[in-house]
Amino acid sequence: MRIAARSGAAAACLLSGQAMAGGLQTVPVELAPVEIRASANTARSSASEGTVTAEQLANRPRLRPGELLEVVPGLIVTQHSGDGKANQYFLRGFNLDHGTDFRTTVGGMPVNMPTHGHGQGYTDLGFVIPELVSSIEYRKGSYYAEEGDFSAAGAAHLELMQQLPRPLSTVEIGEDGYRRVLAAGSGAVGAGTLLAAVEASTQDGPWTVPEDTEKYNALLRYGWRNNAGAWSVTGMAYSNRWTATDQIPQRAVDSGQIGRFDSLDDSTGGDSHRYSLSLDWARGKETSETRATAYFVDYDLDLFSNFTYFLDKPADGDQFEQVDQRRYGGLGLVHEHHGEWLGRHMHQRLGLDLRYDDIGEVGLHRTVRRQRLSTVREDGVEQLSAGAWYSNSIEWNKAFRSVLGLRADHYRVDVDSDNAANSGKADDAILSPKLSLIWSPTSQTHVFLNGGYGFHSNDARGATITVVPGSNPVEPADKVDLLVRAKSYEVGLQTRLLPSLQTALTLWQLDLDSELLFIGDAGNTEATRPSRRQGIEFSNYWTPHKGLIVDADLAWSRPRFRDSDPAGDRIPGAVERTASVGVVLNGWKGWFGGARLRYLGSRPLIEDNAVRASSSTLVNLRGGYAFSPRLRVSLDVFNVFDRDVNDIEYYYESRLPGETPVQDPPVGVEDRHFHPAEPRSVRLGLTAYW
Template identity: 25%
Template sequence: MWTSILLLGALSAAPVDAPVASPVPEETAPPSPPSEATPPEQPSPEPRAFSTLVRAQAARPPPVAAGDFQIEVGQLADVPRGSATDLLLLAPGVMLANHGGEGHAETVFLRGFDAGEGKDVEFRLNGVPLNEVSHAHGHGYADTYFIIPELVDALRVTEGPYDPAQGDFGVAGTVEYQLALKRRGLMVSGSYGSFASRRLALVWGPQEASEATFVGLLLREGHGFGPNRAYANASIMAQGEIRLGAEARLRLFGASYGGRYASAGVIRETDQVAGRLGCGADEDEQFFCLYDPNQGGAGQRHLGSVELMTRLKNGGRLIQQGFVVLRQTRSRENFTGFLEDVPPEGESQRGDNTEQFYTGTTVGLRGRYTPGVTWWGQPQPLELGYLGRFDEVRTRSRRLRDRGGAPYLTRFDNQVRVTNLGAYMSAKAQPRSWLSLRGGVRLDSFLFAVEDENRPSEDRQGSRLPTESIEAYGLTLSPRVTAEARLTPRLAWLTSVGLGARSSDAAALSDSEFAPFARVTSTETGLSYAARSEALTVEARSSLFATRVSRDFVFDEEAGRNQPVGASQRLGAFAQARVVLHERLDIQASVAWARASLPAAGASPWKLFEGPVLPYIPQLLGRLDASVRGEVTLAGERLGWNVALGHSSIGPKPLPLDRFSEPIFLFDAAVRGRWRAVELGLTVENLLDASWREAEFNYVSNFRGPDAPASLLATRHFSAGAPRTVRGTLTVYLDFEEDRP
């Protein structure tokens, strides 16, 4: 809901690929001849409403593939979004779902992958990796809820493993959040809305500092849109940039976050239709009801980064970064009720509520070096990079009693140490004026040391210690290349091939395993079009892709986490277009199709249409974002206005046992107006108040009670999506540069 709030960074960001202009100097009068008379006083410039600052910036590198998007948020920040994670919807083929609650990481669907909460998508924040290895909720868990949306200036979304700089978890792609605050000054924004939701944001950038220096604070809390959905969290982010002479800059970044949330979990469709849930007879009360109130979670994150950027005398550049992340989470979920427990003889089932606990420390170094090589009188774009990352984590899953919540069974309990060392080289060649070749190779090594603390105390040979050590090591080489043919000055054809890797979950390792990773092979071909003028920018892309993964995972309701299913394959396509009329209109639309399946037994890997379809992955996705800004003059005062619309279309998702979910159509809208330093906004999410299911499953469960016989018939379960949600916002701008006289 942050887009109805004055988005300081977004309002000052240039639209995507807008022509870069130098700042226009203020008009000044010609010098007056010497005179003792006092010169006439110049009138103060009138404050601007809903303006977009255009500042000089470095040219962006060319895309590494047709699916490589450098997305400047720009005016599309006006479209209602609940968190920074929702910005991912600006990339084609992305769907988000959340069955856990306000504060639980979003499940990401991208490029035909059910990427879970991060197992198939590499997440980075200003270069700092966010994926958490061997997380109890799922390997690669990445929670971006702590990112303050007002500080997000741009995203780079690379779909597919085509950039040599992409590392672990970059199977479906890589997402990097890039932070900046272009408009300087202080913004204070407060909002209140449906279900007692409250939000307070403060963002400050000192006038004399660059856009890389800022401080942001965000506080959120609310009752949620139904029982057991309350939440509260706080986040702070700060960054400072220091110049060390004329050729070096030091950037310091830190963030802290803490929050908790309650979750309603899933309910059986048959119970909801029959009105058997204990929340009242009303249809809406049944739809938003729950079984187990002991569901929810909490988390903390503390992150620090030091980055040194140096420009070398030969024209090269060296960037070095060190980072540390401290993380702790605990979540409780119940997907099956009273089905899995095998109680002691004579006792009732104790319930299937699962507690997942994770605590970890990540430290690392990363860097890249551009040597400034010149061949035949021409500079050659060559880049060398490296990554060293060490994780030490405790990951544990336990069953909790239905009454009292005490743990009664440990499912796994591991102490894990992981070292990931990686290096890459990328280069570009242009054998013809119309043909460019870009690519390189990446080398990664993974070393796992696991202490399994949940082994039996005795086996067939007698008593033993309930611990066991496991070690695994692997080395993988991943070449990646893209050919770009310039068909016309505005139209290019890009074809890419790449290999990637995803490290293994510690829970799935065997001792002395030599290859603790999954291999991904992907290819893509597509067209890219761009036309730019001083006032108008038009961009369009389309692509066809195919991907194969040697070891994949699918969500398992009984385990409450992703479980291995063997090899998988994808075939898909997307099309996207964006039109920007600078400072007035910004429209982006996309449509994507993908089919994910398991390969048929004995079939050729090229027969991508054979084999059973993987469940839960939508095959057809559509997205529209639009924002219109304008100004009116009333009683001599300039008033800025804005109207924004967002729309998501989600096709039926395949479910287990040849079932399909219902399609989803959602609309969000926002309006706002600004007078001088004060702005009022109103956002409405789910504008048409559609009754929809954010997550939907099909499996066997027993929520009737601990002594009730369990049915072996699979039925639909779902997590309800939010109804119409309205929020009003008051924002005050203080000490803004262009509001000054």
């Protein structure tokens, strides 16, 4: 993979407009990558990091915006409900649920949400317009001082464009009611550049109960330079509503009671919005640079789910509502300095991260057809996090470099619960040292030895809880630690076997003091046992000709619980094998396109490994032709071979109407529950440039 060292979100965004002005002539939207060439002191510090450029993103077939993250080698993105809900992510032996242990930012703003109504670290990328992403920088492991909460498995940072070569309009239509329109453009306004974009889309999907998704996105960005530095102000707005098809029980499909694309509750779904405002600033001198990002986000999710059907409430059904209403804001500050120490080049970086979440309501309610029956739990939460970090890179000689890092984080939460017994305050702090050693025997070969500590936060409500919500009689509940230690090691090799072929091989291990698992009957995550993951990753990036990109990634992992338990040591849902192969053609006599094969391997669904999820292999295609620099047409085909595979599988207890006698406590049937991957579908797009 071609690597470009990032010199900062704000600076890169402002530079991108100039760099991209010379984009591909036959297909103007496929912009040239933003590259800032780096000396050894700012090069990568592990074999598990890299930067994906706009050139690599162009013409990758993708069913959903969240699949942008599949450019991270070994990462798989799926969905287990409607397309208004955050995606499901798999990486390095994790079922990351909706983002736990994988940190994501967009334009410098953190996307993961702590103490979220549907799961810790919830990451919804529905607000991203893919055509406006200029690059994605990714890292895996706990070796980077700048990466904080939720980054134990890795992190990805999506940067946004500052300007487009020319305005564009896109219209897309497809099967199952898919419609999408996009209009975007940029131009000089005053002393700077203004970028504006609006997007609207709708679809029903292949489901018996139509999704009826209505999604709207808008972006307005203004960047300028003055004697104080480079500035960028970005406003984003996102709104979505949908009807969902949650996972369904295998026994109901096998018996013919329902089909693969049916639902057992046609009123699940939800609505969500996200409005944000951010300010980026960067100022550089000959030997130093300072960058800052400030942001404010208004967010709301109202989500209705039903995973157990008629287990707990045989008369009314088990539908529940999860609510998350919050405003959060923060500041990120980075200062870098290049200098000499004892005749050796030294690169120092110092950073500060501040974030405050004011969660007006995070609640769980029992419902029937989206009408509330009762409240299980309703809380208001204030959460403050602060992190300071330092990184020091020294070139000891031309072949050897070290990177030493240290991060300190402090969290404070205040929970105001509808049950006074669960209200309270808690705080926690954690120190995370990091070390990377890099040996470069040749200019084309690098060997990396990495080790470091990281962490993830637990739901604030778990840190103050004393009784089980809704229990009668009252049951005591155990508190969890607010911050949970992660520890990882890695040995990696990166080399160029040929001038156009870059290969990376990595052996890694990751320990967590407490695992976060998705609980099917509650629709939430829960802190459980300590775990260890070990694995091997093999990735290749080949550019045999200009405009032609081939990549291939293989990943194997061994995830296990570390403690002794009669239930077993397998981690439910933890991925063990992934693979992907892709080809992108960015322009040949007017033609362009891409093809991707994605493999998600079998994995255990219960601790003793007696039940496993089936593997899945999907192939997606994209092709098109540019009739002129102003007009092009594209065709996407998803699930080309129409495979009957599943996006997600769980194993838990549920009850169909009349299936088992009504008892107290309720008794259901343990079964495999799955959400099918969408069948073959076709989308046609037309883009005009003005």
